[in-house]
Amino acid sequence: MDFANSDLEALLKDETFRQWVFEPTRETDAFWQQLLDQFPEKRALVEKARAVLLGIDQEVVENFPDEEQVGRMFANVQDRIQSAPGSRFQIGWRWLAAASVLLCLGVWLYSKNRPATQYEQLIDQASVALLEKVNTSGTPVTVSLPDGSTVLLQPNSRIGYARDFNRQDKREVYLSGDAFFQVTKNPGKPFFVYADELVTKVLGTSFWVKAAEVGKQVVVQVKTGKVSVFARTDSRANEMQANRELEGVVLTPNQQILFSRDDIRMKKTLVAEPLPVLVQNFEFKDEPVSKIFAALEQAYGVDIVYDEDLLGHCLLTAYLSDEPLFEKLSLLCKGIEGRYEVVDAQIVISAKGCQ
Incomplete structure (x- = not known):
């Protein structure tokens, strides 16, 4: 919840706020007091939301209505609002409070009946x-x-x-x-x-x-x-x-x-972007590709699988620096006319071999 921009409805729907109101602890008290110290202009709103929730807790919990009753109550509030004299923007706080109570009842009913999460x-x-x-x-x-x-x-x-x-x-x-x-x-x-x-x-x-x-x-x-x-x-x-x-x-x-x-x-x-686990120098001049792959394995903690008989005598010159691992592999594969793929957390190199 974005507390700085929250309104009455947001507070009534917020699970952590309801937990604080109904079952406060030292930690939740400290958390909400810190928020109120940071946003003192929200104190009146918080007190109003607390009053709505506590009113429900005291008067409704023991005989909590079922979904059909909540529907009838909400329809009744709608009828009263529509029949109230004057513009809809002139409706008093008691009607808004009634609607808020019903909103909270609906939220609570949903919370009560929904399957528990894992x-x-x-x-x-x-x-x-x-x-x-x-x-x-x-x-x-x-x-x-x-x-x-x-x-x-x-x-x-x-x-x-x-x-x-x-x-x-x-x-x-x-x-x-x-x-x-x-x-x-x-x-x-x-x-x-x-x-x-x-x-x-x-x-x-x-x-x-x-x-x-x-x-x-x-x-x-x-x-x-x-x-x-x-x-x-x-x-x-x-x-x-x-x-x-x-x-x-x-x-x-x-x-x-x-x-x-x-x-x-x-x-x-x-992972999508493997990160080095060891600092390694990636400058090679006419070095066997096996040595380059071994350096990559050590630097990134990965397994690189390839046909050593086919590629073992290939020589490459490579100056690699801050490129991501997969970009390094792409550059190396161009040098041996091959390609790589990730299979079960291993990097598998396929190539025709060197002349």
Whole structure:
């Protein structure tokens, strides 16, 4: 929600605002007080929205109307508004308040009846009390976990983790949305991220998890180190969580998993723009192509597959600098009259060979 430009309807629809009104915590109090300090002109609007919600909480919750009753109530308000004397712009606050109450009732009814999201199901199934961090701003927010790990939480994203995080046998975080994790290494306490249908297990590394509720894919991308990824529905999921080794689909830097929610399928591939993991000199003069490919493999942490018997004696002169990896490969393939493609997170080179 864009708080600076919010109106009554936006506040009534906002889930974090309703949570603050009905179930305030020290953290949510601090969050909303900070917003009000930043935008003091919104205090009157916030108080009005609180009054509407609390009025519903006190008078309506016990005998909450069904959808048919809400429809009749709304039609009644419409009739009253249309029959009110004067222009529609002269309608008093009581009619707007009534309409707002009905709006909020409809929102609440929808919230009450809609299926729980994967994130909500995971939170409900957690065996320990959780803390939750929500990013309602328009910019990324850094969340520091008790073990020293950090989470760069993107807008409209949230995480949940144990209140006594450091006392647990394993470090577990629940995610809805997108976040970049930098995990403090601790082999004795593996770190798990539960995001939609996927479980990501790490010992100490940095990686992205992208699991927006409205998206069709869940994506895990590795920047440094190694992670293993497996589906929560995998028959060996419990065993893979308990095992100290990394099992499932193991990802290394510049690799990613794309999990399709539609057909429940995982695909391992390279990220769109692989980044160097080591500084390397890419100036070669009459060097075997095998040496150049080896340098690229080391610099980017990727596997390059080619026919060594066919291409091993090819000599190339290449002066590469800041080009992206795939552009470097395109230039090299021109020199050997070949092409490359990405297959299962490997780069496969095809060429006719050298004369």
